[in-house]
Amino acid sequence: MSGTSSKLRDPRIVAAIVASALFMQNLDSSVVATALPSMARDLGQDPVHLSVAITSYLVALCVFIPVSGWIADRFGPRRVFMWAILVFTGASALVGLAQGLGTLVGARVLQGLGGAMMVPVGRLLLLRRVSKEELLTAMTWLTMPALLGPVLGPPIGGLLTDAVSWRAVFWINIPVGALGLLLVWRFIPEMEKQDPGPLDTRGLILWGLALALLVSGLETIGRSLLPGWVTVVALGLGLLATVAAVLHSRQVVRPAVDLSLLAIPTFGMPMLSGTLFRVGAGALPFLLPLTLQLVFGLSASGSGLVTFATALGALVMKPLIRPLLQRFGFRRVLVVNSVLAAAGVAVCALFNPAWPPIAIFAVLAAGGLSRSLQFTSMATMAFADVPQNKLAAATAMTGTIQQFSVALGVVLGSLTLAAGMEWRGTAAPGLAEFQAGFVVAGLVMLAMLPGALRLKRDAAARVSGHQG
Known part of the structure; x- marks a missing residue:
């Protein structure tokens, strides 16, 4: 066990293991959007209305994440993390067996309960093992393996949907969840329980x-x-x-939700202004597969192979984040990159069926670069100045706000489509509705700019290593 203990001093090892949970959740999120039209046909639902399959899961996350910090302190983060993986994996199997909208939503809510404990508690396992100087390395390693989920999700989801069924895209969580349980049980020891006080x-x-x-x-x-x-x-x-x-x-x-944390500037900015960015960015994974399948006529697998460019760009950016933050600091990166990332979403409004897929692929990959930089920078800076005794509360609030933002992103996309259909008097969304959705999403992302401008020039310098 001494060899295992020495390895666990390296934050990259713990981050890679915890990232198995993030991989599973991100894989699930990306395959659902790709499989949505097929799910709608099979269940006899409108594809736009079936966004409830996404939002019901996200609502469950938002409802249960606030209690995750208290439960982790009360019962131990390792034990809670393992139970959460088990619940999420079992619920994934139930989603794949659903025969109607009611059972689908019920299974997605149960899946959300597992995800609500899984991701923030996994993040807590890592944060309690790293120093502030190791934080950027740890967060980068945490998110790099997790990005494999959205990289592999669209093509795998599309291929499985076309070759087998949309149900198979949920069953792939079973082996991933089993591997995650094995790794946590074998390599991550339990941490001391803490007194969380009364619930x-x-x-x-x-x-x-x-x-x-x-x-x-x-x-x-x-x-x-x-x-x-x-x-x-x-x-x-x-x-x-x-x-x-x-x-x-x-x-x-x-x-249950410690609002005093928002008074910490490096935590408050990514939680408040950063929420606007996440809402706009969260509309993209909902709008894009529907555009490619309903308007451009691509199959689920064809759509997946194109949209995975977004996550591929995000994966390529990861090794560049540390040097960029060291050179320019959090404030300058977040200010400049918020404009670039917003433009990367709004430009999708220019897509039309005449565009060659390789051109769409290139634009999406470029946009993935900037969004990856923004998300990782905000996620890292958020914990730069949080005291150790507030980490459980901070991870719970972070998870709640992030998932609420994603839910609002899906709502933003579906509302824009519904408003366009009402305006034009059409029964199904066309190219114009999707173009409006991309523009609106980009403008909402850009609204985080004033908050980023209010950051100090040396914000979280201890974490970034930026020297003025």
Whole structure:
């Protein structure tokens, strides 16, 4: 065991093992978008309406992630991490067996419960083992293997959908989950439990209600999924629950969501302004496969082979992130790159069926470079100044906000399509609706710029190594 213990002093080893969970979740997210049209045909649903298969999972993540930090401290992060992988893997198998929209959504919610514990608790396992100086290396290694999920997801998802069935894209999580369990059991020892204090049950209920009602209300606007008054009531109650949750969190000693963390500039900026960036970027994986399949006429496998360029560009960027941050610092990178990344999404509005696939591939790969730089920079900077005793709360809040942003990204994409269809009086989205969606997504991403400009020039310099 001494050899294993010495290896675990290297943050790259722990990061690579924890990344197996991120790989599985990212693989799942990317294959769902590619398989969506086939799922809709099989289940007799509209492809745009079936975005509920994505948002139901994301809502479950948002509801359960806030309690992940408390559970990890109470029962030990290694044990919770292993149970989370088991639940996520089992729920993936159930999704593949679903015969209707109701059972599909139910299995996706269970999958979200597993994912809510899996990713933030896995990140906590890593963060408690690294120093601030090792943070950038650890986060880079954590996200590099995880990027294999979206790299492999679209082509694998498309090929499996065309050759077997959309159900097979969920069953591939079974061997991945089994491997992740084996690696954690063999190589990562349990950490000491910490006293998380009493569970803030009222806060968890209020935040869970707020996030679930807001996403559900936004998801059903103008979609004819529910009566209009139900949507209005859901949004109204969601806003009231949000206000109540904020007031409650400011009054208790150990809240389920610790809003005091937002006062740390290097944490608050990526959580608040960075949310706008994530929302816009989150619309792209929803809009792009639908554009290529519904408008350009590509098969699921053809669409997957084109869209995986986005993740391939992200993977290529990873080795360049450290030198860029050392040379320019977090502030300059985030300011300049937010413009480049927003343009990389908005430019997709120029795509049309006359474009050769290789040209679309090149544009998407270039956009993947800038989004990868932005995501990794924000994720690393967020933990630069968080004290050790606040790490569990910070990972829980980070996971909640990130997944809520992704859910809002899907909602943004589907709402833009629905609004365009209503405006033009069409029953199905056409090229114009998708073009509008890409432009809107790019503008929302650009809205993070003012927050990035307010960062100090030496923000998180201890982590980046930037010397002025």
